[in-house]
Amino acid sequence: MKVKKSLGQNFLIDHKVVERIIKAGEISPEDNVLEIGPGKGFLTKELVNQARQILVVEKDEQLADFCQNEFQGDNFKVIKGDVLDLDWHKILKQHNFLQYKLIANIPYYITGKILRLFLETSLQPQILVLMVQKEVAERICEKPGKLGILSLSVQYFGKPEIVEIVTREKFEPIPKVDSAVLKIEINNENRLDLKKEKAFFRLIKIGFANPRKTLVNNLSAGLQKEKPEVKKILDKVGLEENVRAQVLKIEDWKKLMRYF
Numbered sequence: 001m002k003v004k005k006s007l008g009q010n011f012l013i014d015h016k017v018v019e020r021i022i023k024a025g026e027i028s029p030e031d032n033v034l035e036i037g038p039g040k041g042f043l044t045k046e047l048v049n050q051a052r053q054i055l056v057v058e059k060d061e062q063l064a065d066f067c068q069n070e071f072q073g074d075n076f077k078v079i080k081g082d083v084l085d086l087d088w089h090k091i092l093k094q095h096n097f098l099q100y101k102l103i104a105n106i107p108y109y110i111t112g113k114i115l116r117l118f119l120e121t122s123l124q125p126q127i128l129v130l131m132v133q134k135e136v137a138e139r140i141c142e143k144p145g146k147l148g149i150l151s152l153s154v155q156y157f158g159k160p161e162i163v164e165i166v167t168r169e170k171f172e173p174i175p176k177v178d179s180a181v182l183k184i185e186i187n188n189e190n191r192l193d194l195k196k197e198k199a200f201f202r203l204i205k206i207g208f209a210n211p212r213k214t215l216v217n218n219l220s221a222g223l224q225k226e227k228p229e230v231k232k233i234l235d236k237v238g239l240e241e242n243v244r245a246q247v248l249k250i251e252d253w254k255k256l257m258r259y260f
Contacts, residue, residue, distance in 0.1 A: 036104035137180035
């Protein structure tokens, strides 16, 4: 089967990496697993043997047909289509995937969209294990002092960690970048209600509008408030007036949101 560069196809060919993905996902015979982009089924083969139900979504019709023929069984289902265009709330309910784990070796150019799609839904996976570009995984797992919109957005919903770095020669065809297995364990204990959540992310976006500027400048411009007023609010939540957005923790943003 010919590789389609337009779909960002790079197929994993290392069995040891597959084993570590399965381990990271804590896959058991009781689990439902959603796999995005099964490709030639290199990882799918192990998932079928270890999980209770497997649901895979594949945009490439030729690869979708291949997987349907290769993995026939009551615990396996293929959905043809673009993961970003499908009604996942409806699909997950139809297949009784009210609890499930997400495994994906996705095209790297849609990583952010995939994360947003499955983290923000009311039917979140319990665990996500994603093959992503190494630099993106490192950004997601950053600590306070270097946080950005992406890392804050993911860490708001759960705990990310890099399971391992996967060098480019472990794929076919060989990509131009190294990859990483990223694990995200969902934790909604401190999640805000939907209305507050939208305000929370809006505030973060405004705070990072210009990374070179201080938080006071960004909030003042984005919220159309005088700088002295913004400085007073920062002082109330225990932040220095010259602080920059990347220094703030998730709890700092939540405190700020109460005043804006």
